[in-house]
Amino acid sequence: MKTITRLSSTALLAALVSTGWSASAVAQGTPQSITEKHTDVVQVASGFRASKLSGAPVYDRNKDKVGSVDDLIIAPNDQGSFAILSVGGFMGMGKHLVAVPMSHLQISKTQVVMPDVTSESLKAMPEFKYAPD
Numbered sequence: 001m002k003t004i005t006r007l008s009s010t011a012l013l014a015a016l017v018s019t020g021w022s023a024s025a026v027a028q029g030t031p032q033s034i035t036e037k038h039t040d041v042v043q044v045a046s047g048f049r050a051s052k053l054s055g056a057p058v059y060d061r062n063k064d065k066v067g068s069v070d071d072l073i074i075a076p077n078d079q080g081s082f083a084i085l086s087v088g089g090f091m092g093m094g095k096h097l098v099a100v101p102m103s104h105l106q107i108s109k110t111q112v113v114m115p116d117v118t119s120e121s122l123k124a125m126p127e128f129k130y131a132p133d
Contacts, residue, residue: 055070
């Protein structure tokens with residue numbers, strides 16, 4: 001049985017090679033247009049990982065907690081990104097989600113601050129609702 005399997009494998013390989021088939025030809029598929037762009041590592045290193053911002057508390061100018069980062073919405077084509085903040089509620093119950101432009105957040109290594117808001121002003125904002133998938 002092993003001999004038949006080896007002969008079948010050898011015959012298949014010989015047939016593929018004789019027809020000009022190669023692994024790279026099969027793997028190529030549809031051509032992609034990718035433009036290389038130099039990324040300044042220092043600039044990237046000064047940013048913040050989304051995984052570290054998710055769940056981070058948000059403080060006002062008086063260092064009072066006004067909410068937490070629930071999610072991030074990254075807009076295509078640099079149209080502006082938004083932080084979805086969870087305001088109010090207790091242990092996930094009764095929370096109010098609001099969308100604020102990322103530019104309104106002051107992010108440092110230790111905290112996220114929105115100096116010009118209060119818990120009440122965030123709760124008064126229209127509730128953010130995700131679009132259905």
